Amino acid sequence: MANSTPAGDRASDRRRRLRALVDERRALLVPGAANALTARVIADCGFEALYVTGAGVANTLLGVPDIGLVTLTEMVQTVEAIGETCTLPMIVDIDTGFGNAINTHRTVRVLERAGACGLQIEDQVFPKKCGHFDGKGVIPVGEMVSKVKAAVDARDDQNLLIMARTDARAIEGIDAAIERAQRYIEAGADLTFVEAPVSEAEMRQVTASLAVPQVANLVVGGRTPLLPQPALAEIGFSIVLYANAPLQAAMRAMSEVLGALKRDGGLDAVRDRLADFGERQRLVDKATYDALEKRYAVE
Amino acid sequence: MPSSEAPSRETPTLRAQLAGPDLVVAPGIYDALSALIAAQAGFGALYLSGASIAYTRYGSPDIGLVGMTEVADTLAAITDRVQVPVIVDGDTGFGNALNVIRTVRTFERCGAQAIQLEDQAMPKRCGHLAGKTLVPAAEMTGKVKAAVDARKSEDFLVVARTDAIAVEGYDAALDRAGRYLEAGADVLFVEAPRDRAEMDGIVARFGARVPLLANMVEGGKTPLYDAAALQAIGYRLAIFPGGTVRALSRLLAEYYGSLKAHGGTGPFLDRMNMFDALNDLIGTPGYLARGRAYDGANFGDDA
Numbered sequence: 001m002a003n004s005t006p007a008g009d010r011a012s013d014r015r016r017r018l019r020a021l022v023d024e025r026r027a028l029l030v031p032g033a034a035n036a037l038t039a040r041v042i043a044d045c046g047f048e049a050l051y052v053t054g055a056g057v058a059n060t061l062l063g064v065p066d067i068g069l070v071t072l073t074e075m076v077q078t079v080e081a082i083g084e085t086c087t088l089p090m091i092v093d094i095d096t097g098f099g100n101a102i103n104t105h106r107t108v109r110v111l112e113r114a115g116a117c118g119l120q121i122e123d124q125v126f127p128k129k130c131g132h133f134d135g136k137g138v139i140p141v142g143e144m145v146s147k148v149k150a151a152v153d154a155r156d157d158q159n160l161l162i163m164a165r166t167d168a169r170a171i172e173g174i175d176a177a178i179e180r181a182q183r184y185i186e187a188g189a190d191l192t193f194v195e196a197p198v199s200e201a202e203m204r205q206v207t208a209s210l211a212v213p214q215v216a217n218l219v220v221g222g223r224t225p226l227l228p229q230p231a232l233a234e235i236g237f238s239i240v241l242y243a244n245a246p247l248q249a250a251m252r253a254m255s256e257v258l259g260a261l262k263r264d265g266g267l268d269a270v271r272d273r274l275a276d277f278g279e280r281q282r283l284v285d286k287a288t289y290d291a292l293e294k295r296y297a298v299e
Numbered sequence: 300m301p302s303s304e305a306p307s308r309e310t311p312t313l314r315a316q317l318a319g320p321d322l323v324v325a326p327g328i329y330d331a332l333s334a335l336i337a338a339q340a341g342f343g344a345l346y347l348s349g350a351s352i353a354y355t356r357y358g359s360p361d362i363g364l365v366g367m368t369e370v371a372d373t374l375a376a377i378t379d380r381v382q383v384p385v386i387v388d389g390d391t392g393f394g395n396a397l398n399v400i401r402t403v404r405t406f407e408r409c410g411a412q413a414i415q416l417e418d419q420a421m422p423k424r425c426g427h428l429a430g431k432t433l434v435p436a437a438e439m440t441g442k443v444k445a446a447v448d449a450r451k452s453e454d455f456l457v458v459a460r461t462d463a464i465a466v467e468g469y470d471a472a473l474d475r476a477g478r479y480l481e482a483g484a485d486v487l488f489v490e491a492p493r494d495r496a497e498m499d500g501i502v503a504r505f506g507a508r509v510p511l512l513a514n515m516v517e518g519g520k521t522p523l524y525d526a527a528a529l530q531a532i533g534y535r536l537a538i539f540p541g542g543t544v545r546a547l548s549r550l551l552a553e554y555y556g557s558l559k560a561h562g563g564t565g566p567f568l569d570r571m572n573m574f575d576a577l578n579d580l581i582g583t584p585g586y587l588a589r590g591r592a593y594d595g596a597n598f599g600d601d602a
Binding site: 072 | 366367393394395398
């Protein structure tokens with residue numbers, strides 16, 4: 001939608017904005033979106049960046065858990081749809097890069113073209129093996145270093161941020177996880193993301209040990225303490241992900257409203273829980289399309 | 300659009316063809332046009348080669364870069380256009396057994412009549428293009444079982460391929476094939492036997508129990524035989540997956556070379572379909588006739 005996009009707002013501009021935001025290291029709150037509507041709501045609420053969550057795409061697009069069933073093509077389509085109607089910079093979850101270093105190279109090129117501004121790649125094993133879903137496995141550090149290098153080499157725009165995530169904390173401990181993050185920084189990662197530190201002390205250890213901007217992932221029910229944003233800023237985090245809060249909220253809201261509909265045969269009891277017609281059209285920017293229709297009307 | 304396909308009768312299912320007396324020959328295809336031309340040539344089955352999609356759509360080698368969605372899109376475009384049964388190359392199933400389930404369901408819905416799954420490790424590793432690595436036999440057995448469980452129709456066949464000859468040796472490869480057969484595979488594909496004796500051994504061990512697939516790769520490790528010879532050996536299905544693009548790439552190089560050299564297509568005209576011939580091939584007259592049938596004038600359009 002050219003009309004709803006401010007002049008000069010190209011993907012390269014969004015990437016420049018994201019890099020500047022990251023460099024401020026002020027614990028920027030970044031909610032997750034799995035579709036364009038969620039992205040519109042995130043922008044409407046005044047957030048400055050968003051995160052395209054692979055888990056959310058698995059849950060919403062496919063209705064399946066986050067076990068590696070979403071394909072690169074499906075992520076690309078999601079990212080393109082979001083970028084078309086939402087001008088916020090997007091950090092995109094690319095899981096393991098969809099394979100080895102060569103697959104990662106292709107993944108970065110395709111998603112950069114689709115409009116991603118940052119890419120998060122993790123060191124989990126791919127593909128996940130049946131029967132091991134409870135325990136995460138991590139690939140050897142050298143293999144992940146190769147993937148990070150491939151990602152850095154593949155980008156065309158140097159402002160496309162490569163965010164390297166390690167899941168080693170749960171397996172090898174916090175010191176080993178920080179050591180891995182250090183290796184990924186040496187390989188060219190712009191940010192690192194040590195997943196699931198279990199205490200404030202470990203969170204401080206992460207930010208004190210690693211020179212590049214750091215990411216905290218706050219998951220309700222997860223292992224990392226849910227500290228308020230000022231505390232996370234004081235600890236020194238740059239980005240604070242709330243990857244699935246919008247989806248979790250929507251799931252609850254849908255269940256409650258639909259439960260009432262099934263129970264009562266109508267929506268009277270929950271009417272105040274629904275966006276009204278005007279609110280709905282505002283969120284999808286109908287006014288802009290109405291104006292376009294008028295402008296291109298056949299005389 | 301069955302009108303421009305060569306077989307006017309409904310093509311029998313691949314399962315029915317494999318139960319018949321003649322070896323089934325499936326040439327490689329990579330898009331709906333190649334599928335249409337192969338169908339018009341009279342083949343009873345077609346093989347949608349992952350390598351050929353990588354070659355033609357991306358100009359890239361067959362190293363696991365093509366995603367499941369990309370194969371599914373290609374497959375759906377083909378089955379929308381031709382009725383001939385399509386065997387789709389499912390590579391490793393694009394992941395573990397759970398990915399296999401999604402892949403099988405997607406490819407069956409997109410109209411394939413068979414999926415080929417192989418026991419190579421995924422993704423193929425950088426720098427090891429010549430050296431194949433395998434998943435453990437038990438893991439592949441689980442994938443074959445997952446594929447069999449995931450299909451909706453018995454007429455969707457699971458072709459289990461083992462690449463083990465080059466990695467673990469001939470005997471180990473046959474043992475793997477035996478396990479995949481027990482897991483429910485409908486067709487066995489022991490890849491790259493190195494001579495006639497190895498081919499005979501595969502047939503001796505499995506030929507009476509399950510249809511066997513032979514893969515003819517020009518310049519590959521297996522001696523090249525024609526359909527009659529492969530039938531005599533005891534195979535039931537022969538694929539010629541890469542030959543199509545090997546022929547096509549040569550032809551395109553000659554065409555482009557001629558155009559560049561001569562600045563025109565005159566010297567090449569005798570090797571080209573003229574405007575009407577190409578339209579006939581892809582069925583343009585039939586489409587236009589159907590368009591006329593739905594013309595508004597037939598339904599009281601005031602204009």
